[in-house]
Amino acid sequence: MGEESKKWVLTVTAQTPTNIAVIKYWGKRDENLILPINDSISVTLDPEHLCTTTSVAVSPSFDQDRMWLNGKEFSLAGGRYQRCLKEIRSRACDYVDEKKGIKITKKEWENLHVHIASYNNFPTAAGLASSAAGFACLVFALAKLMNVKDDLGTLSSIARQGSGSACRSLYGGFAKWIMGKNDNGSDSIAVQLADEKHWDDLVIVIAVVSSRQKETSSTTGMRDSVETSMLIQHRAKIVSEVVPKRIVEMEEAIKNRDFPSFSRLACADSNQFHAVCLDTLPPIFYMNDTSHRQALSAFSPS
Numbered sequence: 531m532g533e534e535s536k537k538w539v540l541t542v543t544a545q546t547p548t549n550i551a552v553i554k555y556w557g558k559r560d561e562n563l564i565l566p567i568n569d570s571i572s573v574t575l576d577p578e579h580l581c582t583t584t585s586v587a588v589s590p591s592f593d594q595d596r597m598w599l600n601g602k603e604f605s606l607a608g609g610r611y612q613r614c615l616k617e618i619r620s621r622a623c624d625y626v627d628e629k630k631g632i633k634i635t636k637k638e639w640e641n642l643h644v645h646i647a648s649y650n651n652f653p654t655a656a657g658l659a660s661s662a663a664g665f666a667c668l669v670f671a672l673a674k675l676m677n678v679k680d681d682l683g684t685l686s687s688i689a690r691q692g693s694g695s696a697c698r699s700l701y702g703g704f705a706k707w708i709m710g711k712n713d714n715g716s717d718s719i720a721v722q723l724a725d726e727k728h729w730d731d732l733v734i735v736i737a738v739v740s741s742r743q744k745e746t747s748s749t750t751g752m753r754d755s756v757e758t759s760m761l762i763q764h765r766a767k768i769v770s771e772v773v774p775k776r777i778v779e780m781e782e783a784i785k786n787r788d789f790p791s792f793s794r795l796a797c798a799d800s801n802q803f804h805a806v807c808l809d810t811l812p813p814i815f816y817m818n819d820t821s822h823r824q825a826l827s828a829f830s831p832s
């Protein structure tokens with residue numbers, strides 16, 4: 531390849547908000563494909579608040595895939611990043627920019643390397659779903675760069691393989707991650723329940739009570755819960771009807787903008803998630819004294 535042809539760089543930037551689960555995902559039935567043991571529902575925040583901004587660039591002069599997270603080089607060696615890159619590359623389509631004289635065939639994408647720079651405007655790995663915004667943004671930006679034509683459902687199943695909760699962040703408004711039944715994960719995708727305009731007087735307040743990195747990551751925590759908690763079995767089992775029933779009720783509450791039912795279900799589900807964490811060996815404590823006080827005051831307004 532001549533030096534001239536090595537000079538071009540193509541860049542795409544995307545911004546993706548984080549999402550807060552109101553019916554929680556906690557527990558996997560397949561760790562590699564990231565397949566959950568129950569459906570979940572979330573609200574996606576407005577992009578101007580908690581969000582990730584990711585730029586992805588491709589150039590023939592790049593000799594390896596590299597990533598920078600919040601300004602520091604970050605290894606892409608982990609299986610989750612490799613799976614997302616592989617899935618997107620396998621769906622890349624021919625790209626032509628006549629003006630710049632750039633032509634990339636489907637086959638050529640396989641041998642081109644990418645550079646990724648990502649920033650979270652909120653604490654990373656602190657319990658505010660940075661992995662959700664991060665992987666959703668990465669997958670969306672890579673798909674745009676590589677001219678992937680698949681729909682958002684397919685992109686959600688790729689983002690899911692980066693971090694489960696990420697599949698829901700590809701949609702604004704309210705999203706549901708359908709757990710699916712297939713062993714290969716093909717039916718484990720997210721769908722939009724209602725768009726961001728549907729309930730525009732619903733205000734979400736995020737109070738950051740600690741920016742410290744969590745002591746137990748979600749991945750490790752939910753693995754321990756699946757292995758040791760009896761309560762998680764009760765929560766997720768179809769026969770127990772705890773989560774399956776709440777999913778139906780929550781969809782109804784969102785559809786009808788029924789705040790009393792919405793808040794009752796979200797609080798009950800969050801409390802049960804924290805109860806599962808306590809029921810795990812070793813126990814996991816995601817709430818601190820401040821968050822306990824906040825939770826109590828929500829139930830006793832002065």
Ligand SMILES: Nc1ncnc2c1ncn2[C@@H]1O[C@H](COP(=O)(O)OP(=O)(O)OP(=O)(O)O)[C@@H](O)[C@H]1O
Nearest residue numbers: 582648654655656657658659660661662664747748
């Ligand atoms: N912008 C980003 N781009 C790509 N990956 C990211 C980004 N931000 C975070 N991550 C990945 O997500 C990991 C943090 O995920 P983790 O689930 O532990 O925390 P969290 O998502 O912030 O909290 P929680 O899942 O409890 O809401 C980081 O270590 C990194 O691997």
Ligand SMILES: C[C@@](O)(CCOP(=O)(O)OP(=O)(O)O)CC(=O)O
Nearest residue numbers: 551554555570661693694695748749
């Ligand atoms: C409590 C949660 O926020 C857990 C999120 O877990 P992750 O999606 O971060 O876990 P991995 O799939 O292992 O990456 C609940 C939720 O978002 O539904």
